[in-house]
Amino acid sequence: MTIARVFLSGIAAQGHHGARAGEKDEPQDFVIDLDLEVDVAGDQIEATADYRGVSDAVRQVVTDGSFDLIEVMAAAVAERVLGFEHVMRVTAVVHKPNAARRLEIDGVAAAVTLPAGQA
Numbered sequence: 001m002t003i004a005r006v007f008l009s010g011i012a013a014q015g016h017h018g019a020r021a022g023e024k025d026e027p028q029d030f031v032i033d034l035d036l037e038v039d040v041a042g043d044q045i046e047a048t049a050d051y052r053g054v055s056d057a058v059r060q061v062v063t064d065g066s067f068d069l070i071e072v073m074a075a076a077v078a079e080r081v082l083g084f085e086h087v088m089r090v091t092a093v094v095h096k097p098n099a100a101r102r103l104e105i106d107g108v109a110a111a112v113t114l115p116a117g118q119a
Contacts, residue, residue, distance in 0.1 A: 001039050003088070004048070008034040011055050013062035017073060017096075024066060029097050032058050032077060037089035049086045057081065058092075070094045074112040082114055089115045 011034070014027035034054065041047040057080050067073040077092040091113040099108040 001041055004038055004040050006034075006036045006038055006049065006051070008036070008051060008055060011058050013059040015062040015065065015067075017062075017065070017067045017070070019068040030062050030070075030073075031095040031097065032062070033093040033095070034058070034077075034081060035091040035093075036081070036087055038086045039088055040086070047086075049084050054081055054084055054087075057084070069110070070096050070108070071110040071112065074110045075114075078112045078114040082116055087116070089113065 011032040013030055013032070015030060016024040016027055017030070018024055018028065036049060036054075038049045058077050061077050061080050062073065065073065065076060067076070074092045074094040077094065078090045081087055081090045081092065091111055093109050093111040095107060095109040097107070
């Protein structure tokens with residue numbers, strides 16, 4: 001077994017999230033980056049995490065959920081990703097680009113790290 005870190009970046013999705021009045025009325029853009037620790041059991045595609053499945057699951061959390069805080073969304077994403085075979089630890093970073101523009105700063109993001117057994 002090999003422990004590897006895998007980075008999935010720029011997973012884009014839209015969802016109805018936000019704590020301020022009216023933020024949930026229209027879908028907003030979100031971008032999620034993942035830092036995964038995976039156990040790699042060999043040199044076959046089945047021997048590591050299913051990156052397509054992980055990306056699809058992340059998008060589903062964003063599109064189907066409704067969160068006031070991106071911190072809570074990041075935790076929900078991390079919990080969902082920990083459910084995938086071979087994933088031992090995950091850091092989920094949720095970016096909310098429109099909030100950054102509104103605040104006239106480069107970015108707004110929240111990160112949550114969970115090891116296996118924490119979800």
